[in-house]
Amino acid sequence: MLFNSRYPALSPKLYHQQMPLPLIGAKAGHFNQVLAEELQWSAEEQAAWVEICSGQRTFSEFPPLAMVYAGHQFGQWAGQLGDGRGLLIAQILDKKQQTIDLHLKGAGQTPYSRMGDGRAVLRSVIREYLAGHALNALGIPSSNAVGFTSSTQGVQREKLELGAMLLRTSDCHIRLGHFEWINQYQADLLADFTQKCIEWHYPECLHAEQPILAFATQVVQRTAIMIAKWQLVGFAHGVMNTDNLNITGSTLDFGPYGFMERFRPNWINNHSDYQGRYTYQQQPSIGHWNLWIWLNNLMPLIPEGYEKEQWKEDLTACLSHYEPIFLEHYRLGLCQKMGLPDFHQESFDCGMLFLRILQSEQLDYTQSFIRLQNKEYQLLLDDCLDRRQFEQFLQQYQSIREHQDQAALDQAMQQANPRYILRNHMAQRAIELAERNDFSEVDRLFSLLSQPFTKQPVVERAEDLGPLPNDVPEVMVSCSS
Structure with a gap:
């Protein structure tokens, strides 16, 4: 790997450094070799993927850390949040010389775990692994994963389940909620943090007359494009809290997501969403609301010589790009x-x-x-x-x-028009087999979803091509993971 460690250079108030806590009896789940090669993993690193993806091996070039952030969850201020079960374990350069985060999910408790145990269970890890892979193959910006590992260690949810870890990759783990936390708790860091976000992710904005406005406009536009692409393939994220959207407009944090089957725009794919806030048809307006919340946190960054009301108007003008970009x-x-x-x-x-x-x-x-x-x-x-x-x-x-x-x-x-999407019953079958230590269905779906637009008669099954019959209960998904 070629390291480009950037985040640790920020104020230590923005993170907590700690080592991952490996699970007992870690074992191979599935490995994305194509992605590992794009990330310039050496042959030795690829051979050691189970150790890396289970927290047994870290890197001296990057001390693992948990990020702190805040957010609005289901429309309500939730206060301090943060990486409660994940650690950023590296930032590396891919073949395109783009910096990519390696984030280990299920790595144990952090200071931001609140009431959580810091773990992830096998079913949620498989769902995220396949979803990121599916969206990337569909041409939708998204996190991806190098691989996941299972274990013999039990993790308590509604019932005792197998613990697992996922090594997630993303072009950015900086969320809208990072700005909310800084503005609320460490306002003195806002200017430098925003400057770094621009340098790292939107360097072209540095040359604009007002870099912050150019940056804000880019974030608004990329988010609008991402959500338009979700709508076109029928993808419903399920939990569009401000801490689950990042600043580069790439899909992040797969909880109770779903690819819509029968066309029901008001479909609630997360049975914890009692008010239907995050239905498929609500996603465009929720994206707009989240960005409005985020832009309010840029208000303190008034350039010298600016009037407060003019700055507010100019930030609001950034948001005006959202609707026309989405609709187009x-x-x-x-x-x-x-x-x-x-x-x-x-x-x-x-x-x-x-x-x-x-x-x-x-x-x-x-x-x-x-x-x-x-x-x-x-x-x-x-x-x-x-x-x-x-x-x-x-x-x-x-x-x-x-x-x-x-x-x-x-x-x-x-x-x-994709022929194949990740239907919930397809993922559920893969999960049930994996819980019996059979990862063959994960492998089949990984292969099928790699080429969603191409007919694959040897790989596909009849149940991949349509919804379950009306008399069969649909697979319900919750935030529990």
């Missing part, structure tokens, strides 16, 4: 998924009509787009109770496409 990326993406020209004035409305049909008929989101892509109109029609509604849509749809370059539109559809 979502509109273009939906047109691509539909195989419709984005310049046609009726294309987006036609796409929304298709979504209304999916919602009223409770059709599978991913499968329906694949059927549309494959021109399997009869299969879609046969699934509709309101056949007339679909026939009216199809007439409009074919009319828009009639005088267009259909081959180019079809090619765009193939690049926009």
